[in-house]
Amino acid sequence: MKNKRSLIFLLVAISGLLLVACQPQTIEVTRIVTETIVEEGEAVEVTVVVTETEVQEVEVTRVVEVEGETMTARGAGGTVNLLWWQAASTLNNYMSGGTKESDAAAIFLEPLARYDENGNFVPWLATEIPTVQNGGVSEDLMSITWNLREGVLWSDGTPFTSADVVFTAEYCMHPDTGCASISSFDGVASVEAVDDLTVMITFEGAQPFPYGPFVGPATNVLQAAQFADCIGAAAVGCTDQNFAPIGTGPYKVVEFRPNDVTIFEINEHYRDPNRPFFSEVVLKGGGDAASAARAVLETGEGDYAWNLQVEPEILNQMELAGIGKVHAAFASSTERLVIQQANPDPELGDQRAEPGTVHPAFSDPAVAKA
Known part of the structure; x- marks a missing residue:
């Protein structure tokens, strides 16, 4: 299961590379030719630039992307x-x-x-x-x-x-x-x-x-x-x-x-x-968020852990074990605390915790301000 120990597991298509070489190509060749000619009884060196078109066996490397086979057989992941x-x-x-x-x-x-x-x-x-x-x-x-x-x-x-x-x-x-x-x-x-x-x-x-x-x-x-x-x-x-x-x-x-x-x-x-x-x-x-993170990042007991409300420095330290990785993703959900401000006393009967009642703790202005 080591290949699945990450905080996010994905099935990824792998691309391969094919190298195709040594194909005949028609190319334009420019040659620089030095000739010796005789002018008025003297031998003179003359440099001539000659452009020719010919077919040569040249090495050409072509990169072709090929989508590799992905393990998609039902149940193959255990x-x-x-x-x-x-x-x-x-x-x-x-x-x-x-x-x-x-x-x-x-x-x-x-x-x-x-x-x-x-x-x-x-x-x-x-x-x-x-x-x-x-x-x-x-x-x-x-x-x-x-x-x-x-x-x-x-x-x-x-x-x-x-x-x-x-x-x-x-x-x-x-x-x-x-x-x-x-x-x-x-x-x-x-x-x-x-x-x-x-x-x-x-x-x-x-x-x-x-x-x-x-x-x-x-x-x-x-x-x-x-x-x-x-x-x-x-x-x-x-x-x-x-x-x-x-x-x-x-x-x-x-x-x-x-x-x-x-x-x-x-x-x-x-x-x-x-x-x-x-x-x-x-x-x-x-358990708690820290133990869930530890199970994936340090001990390898889990493959994926959710909602890791743990200090970044602690997660970073756990990640150093090299077993798993921490991934963060944007989401619209938020964590919050909802405080009961109504009176939950059972003796109130049908009025228990109704909006019109006040929790005894909040009768103290100092608590309300806090």
């Missing part, structure tokens, strides 16, 4: 060990708004479209990104129509259809579900299946940016058959479903221990026969 020291508490990211949950879910659940590292849209379970130009977004900006990939299967072998997309919207938009991604559906009037592979989302008003629902990690598609009995107040109690959702992604869940570890293996029904590269993904939680 096991990859990921360290998310803030471990997932559920694998249904609709039940939690944490990045740790959405990251775990992204391994096996999928949306209609995603963003790439440059912020561009990438169609995922959809065939293309709907726009006004291609007719996918209505000219009045009141609706968006998604065309779904044909032949996509869930990890249990059943077909993925528009019914799953419609169900997921109903699941999240139900007022009693407690959906963590409800804001992604703001302004949505309806989500309808036009046919098995077409979904139309209609908005309550003109929507200049209609890419909230089912775009990005917050709104993956759930399987309607698995979550049929989990809408509304029943959602939180669906432990079996929330801890092991069936997905369309490259992996499937084989073991989940909340706040500890998740193990994934290849989804044999995944649509790309050459992917995924790793045969098993172990997503390990627990």
Whole structure:
């Protein structure tokens, strides 16, 4: 696993060089010839410049870029060990708004479209990104129509259809579900299946940016058959479903221990026969940022560690071990502390922690100013 011990692992196509030499070439040759001629009884040296065209065998080096073969065989990479020291508490990211949950879910659940590292849209379970130009977004900006990939299967072998997309919207938009991604559906009037592979989302008003629902990690598609009995107040109690959702992604869940570890293996029904590269993904939680960094950079126990909130000088020292590398990438997320300013006293009953109450500690003006 030494070749994978980096804070970012990439599959890279390698370019080779071919050298082609000794090819016949027609070239122009300039010769400088010194001749001796006799003028008026005296021998005189004369230098003559002669230009000739001839064919010679010359050595020519031509560099040709050839894309080398990349190891893309399904499962060829073996096991990859990921360290998310803030471990997932559920694998249904609709039940939690944490990045740790959405990251775990992204391994096996999928949306209609995603963003790439440059912020561009990438169609995922959809065939293309709907726009006004291609007719996918209505000219009045009141609706968006998604065309779904044909032949996509869930990890249990059943077909993925528009019914799953419609169900997921109903699941999240139900007022009693407690959906963590409800804001992604703001302004949505309806989500309808036009046919098995077409979904139309209609908005309550003109929507200049209609890419909230089912775009990005917050709104993956759930399987309607698995979550049929989990809408509304029943959602939180669906432990079996929330801890092991069936997905369309490259992996499937084989073991989940909340706040500890998740193990994934290849989804044999995944649509790309050459992917995924790793045969098993172990997503390990627990510990802290420093121990996660140490496991990758110094001991080699992990292949990738996330969210390393560690002082740069400490990371730099760890990197000197030569086992792994530190990579920084731009992201829009931020870390913050949220202070409870309401009164959490259980004796308040229904008024406990309500906005109109004041935490006893903040009754002291000095604390508030601090």
